[in-house]
Amino acid sequence: MGGEALNSISQDVANLVLDDGPRNPAPFAAYDSEPPPPPKLKSRGVIAMDITEQFTNAAQQLDMGQLIKDSYFTLFESVGALEIMDRKMDSGYLESGETMEDEYDFSEALLPEEIIGIIDQLLCHEMAWHMGHPLSQTIFTSLYIDRLLSPCPLNLDQTYFDRSESCSSNEPLTLQILRAYCLGLIRTCSYINNRVKAEHYYEEEDFVTHTFNRSLLENIDHESILKLLDETAELLSSSQEMGPNLRIALGCRLRFRAQFLKVVEMADARMPTNIKDLWTDLLAALPDIKSSTHLGKAVPASFSTKIQRKLASTVPPRPIVQVSQGAAFEHLERLCRDASVVVEVLKYYESHSLMTFVILFQTRKPQPSVYARTLLQHYLFCDMVILGTMSIRQVLDDDLAATVLPAHKLLDRGNDDIEVPHDPRHNMAARMEIFRSRAAGSYLDILRTICQNRCRIRRTLCHTIADWDNLQLDAEELDQELREFTEEEPTVDPEISNDPIYSFPLSSWAYFYKLRQMEWIVQLGFELDTYQPDELVGMYWYLQYLAKTRSRHLERMRGFIMRSYASFRRNPETAGQKQVEYANAFSFVNFSTMEAAATYGFADALSCLYTVLNRLSLIPSPSRPYSDDSMRYEVRMKPFSTIGLPELIQFDDLTQLITQPNESTIDIINFAAESVMGAKKGFEILSKLNAKDAYCQGSHDSWLKNIKDCLKACIFTSITISTVKKLVEAAGKDGKVKAKVEIPAAGKGYHDWWIVPKVIP
Known part of the structure; x- marks a missing residue:
């Protein structure tokens, strides 16, 4: 092709115009808030028609629950249907004249009433977080919290809201109060977040621990924040800048935050008396805060959803979660009461009381918060030491002794000291250790399962009973092996069978707990509204079937305990402690x-x-x-x-x-x-x-x-x-x-x- 032809084609391409109409002088007119008019299809190959009536008639012919899917409508098409530049889907969308970030003046001094309003709103957001909402829709929507966390401060000198050179010496008292409270709030959330993450919970279902790559002041010393709260409270008490009612209202909020920070820091220590008193004192501080909420003045400009753009730009913008002050205080009071009750579990009496305590705690109405439930898990299982003082073996042996093996040689600690391989006591100790290693996980799983929310308890129990069924079979084999060393004499009951009957203590224990869990599954179905009205007759019949089976099994257990007790009484060298075990x-x-x-x-x-x-x-x-x-x-x-x-x-x-x-x-x-x-x-x-x-x-x-x-x-x-x-x-x-x-x-x-x-x- 010649050069003249190429030049001609280039000139024609340069003269191409996509729209023959008048050109729009505004370059961004296409992004006006008003939607563009629907396109007018003018083509000999396209005929537009209204299909509303035909579509409605076709939809009415479908059965309830029937689905129609176009095999060509794939995931790619569905994602492509999402609209960019739509405020509901695009977190980066800006209105006309809107800026990317909030233009908020952090150096401006606030009125005492406004400080009370911001603090009370932060408390509502904190309780919303405890209720299961993410930080991005609650605490992190505060511009003051964002100011403290971005960039990550390493000491208190880097936490001033006003970043000018004279900020440290001329900080207004109201801003110092707000800064101290916010620092205490963030540090409290840090302790709670770490506790929840360390235990078993269900993300998004129970609690959201995601911090969006924000550090919750882990680099700042806990004592320095408490010191700032105390110094600010003293400065407030001697100030004459505000009326007495406002001073009292702000002072009780600072003291509450300091107490809350202390108790969540000390809650990890398993000392029942001190922790219970702290929770009780925290609960006693709430009435003063509730009575002064009317003094507060809301500052809506200090909270914004734009902060979400810094936290998670890949998800659609989500609104700020609004929880009323009444609901927030109610949740906080319940949290304090539940946490003070949880501490009671550290007083160990015996294994069955421990199981009863955990079950009844989880039946409290409303259900205890996730933090209280994770505290219970921490007290039960931390470092694999039950309640901070007992080994798993102690709890298992207590349960076995109180159920099937009172004062039995299989639970004698002296067996562990026998090292002679052919000695029966050595063999008994070895096989009991095998059983404990197999049963410990299943036993602790019951307690750990009960610490979850009610729906998860039932769902998890449906899986754990299969493990207990296998444990029962394994225990039955061990029972048969242990007979050789315990020299158990069988009983013969012609009414039942002409074959000799053995006690099978380990498998009986496993069968007892399996039956209990099967009953709980059925009973939780009633509580969770799982069954329809016409199904209640069958499920209640099955419940009585399981309960009767457990009752018959208990009669069998009682019979073998009585045989063992009769043999025990014939021995003149019996000890008083063994008598107590049989009575129990x-x-x-x-x-x-x-x-x-x-x-x-x-x-x-x-x-x-x-x-x-x-x-x-x-x-x-x-x-x-x-x-x-x-x-x-x-x-x-x-x-x-x-x-x-x-x-x-x-x-x-x-x-x-x-x-x-x-x-x-x-x-x-x-x-x-x-x-x-x-x-x-x-x-x-x-x-x-x-x-x-x-x-x-x-x-x-x-x-x-x-x-x-x-x-x-x-x-x-x-x-x-x-x-x-x-x-x-x-x-x-x-x-x-x-x-x-x-x-x-x-x-x-x-x-x-x-x-x-x-x-x-």
């Missing part, structure tokens, strides 16, 4: 049997009551086009499908057991009335036990409240059964009952685990 074991088995009897009696009564209500067609079954009863039963029993013992009831057999086709309605009602009366008597007996006999030392008040709530639910069930019985007896020949049933929502009844229907004639 009998007491625990008796208590557990009574508790299991009350549980299965109550569950049996509710199952029969729901059976009658289903017969009377008072509990409608919702439409389920994608499932049937057998499929739902398979889902409910999925956690138990891999368990060997107790055996899983087949669906057809369960249906027969629940519907009771061979029993009349009035007979089922009478049986339910008898069962609930038996459960009521059982709960009444339990409510009269002291803390030691009920194995709830350290948490007797909470345990007693729980039993009384069960007793109230029993009484209400008895009233409901009487009402249904009268309706059935007054029904006509057709057997129809004119009544309606109201099933309380989760948490609205007398007890979360006992859902008692209300029958209204």
Whole structure:
């Protein structure tokens, strides 16, 4: 091609114009706030038409839950559909005339009322963080906090809000108060964040520990911040720049922040008395702050979402979390009360009381905050030393002695000193150590699981019972090996079997705890509103099945303990301490049997009551086009499908057991009335036990409240059964009952685990 042709083509390209219309003199007019008009398609190959009616008709033909997916609409297309320069999606989007950062004057002195307003707002943001919201939407939205943290200060001289040369000598008192409070707040958050991260929790679900690469003043000495808070409080008390009410309001906030910083720093030390007093003092300081909140004046300009652009530019901008002062103080008060209760766990009584304490602490309403729960984990498991004073072996041996092996040679510490390989004591010590190493993790996992939120407790227990099932099988093999060294003599009971019967103490212990966890899974399902109303009859029947199985297992355990005790009494050289161990074991088995009897009696009564209500067609079954009863039963029993013992009831057999086709309605009602009366008597007996006999030392008040709530639910069930019985007896020949049933929502009844229907004639 010749040079003239090339020049001609270049000239034509240079003369190309994309828009023949008048040119816009404003170069950024395309980014106006008003959206551009829809494009006008003018092409012989494109015909535009309204498809709204056709699309609506096609959508109405789809079944509920049916999905339509275009195979060509991939992830690339979905991401490409996100709009850039949209304030909802683009964190870097700026309005017309808006700057990238806030233009805030940090050198301007604030009024005392404004300092109170900012401090109270920071307290609300701090509690919002404790509730599970990220720092980017709470504390980090404060321009004053951002000023302190950016850049990372190494000492207090680098923490002034005003960065001018004369700032250190001429800092106004109000700004010094705010600076001291903010430093104490950040350092408090640092201790809490580190504690939560060191324990087991669920990110984004329970708590957000992400600091967005900001250092929470880890480089500044803790004592220097406390000293600044104290010096500022003294300076404020002697100042005449403000009225007495304002001085008192600011002073109590500074003292509160200093106390909060001290307690979270000392909470890691496992000293029950000192820490409990600190939490109590912190709770006592809150009324003075609440009574002076009306003096504050809000400063909205001191908080901004633009700071998020420095923290996380890859996510859409998120609004500031607003928590009311009432909700913030309520959460803070509950945090102080829960933390002061947690300290009580450090007083060890015995293993069953420890387990009861953890269970009852997690049932507190509302549920304790994540920080309180991680403190509980810290006290329980820190450095693998239980409660700071005990080894895992001590707790395990205490539990074994109180359950299946009181004063038994298998738990004798003297066995560890025997080094002769053929000595039975050496072999017993070696195999018991194998069992402890296998069982310790499973036992501690129960405590660690209970320290989580309620949904996670149930979900995790569904996995841990499989581990306990395997532990039971492993323990059974060890029991068989230990017989050779303990020289256990079997019993023969012709009513049960002609084969010799051995105690199997280790596997019995594992089976007992496996049954307890299976019961908790079912009971938590009621609390978490997992089951539909028409499923309650089956789940309460399964609960009574598990409780009866545990009761029978306890009877077996009692029988072997009595045999061991009879042999023990024939020995004239018995020690007094061993007598105490046997008494404790009998007491625990008796208590557990009574508790299991009350549980299965109550569950049996509710199952029969729901059976009658289903017969009377008072509990409608919702439409389920994608499932049937057998499929739902398979889902409910999925956690138990891999368990060997107790055996899983087949669906057809369960249906027969629940519907009771061979029993009349009035007979089922009478049986339910008898069962609930038996459960009521059982709960009444339990409510009269002291803390030691009920194995709830350290948490007797909470345990007693729980039993009384069960007793109230029993009484209400008895009233409901009487009402249904009268309706059935007054029904006509057709057997129809004119009544309606109201099933309380989760948490609205007398007890979360006992859902008692209300029958209204």
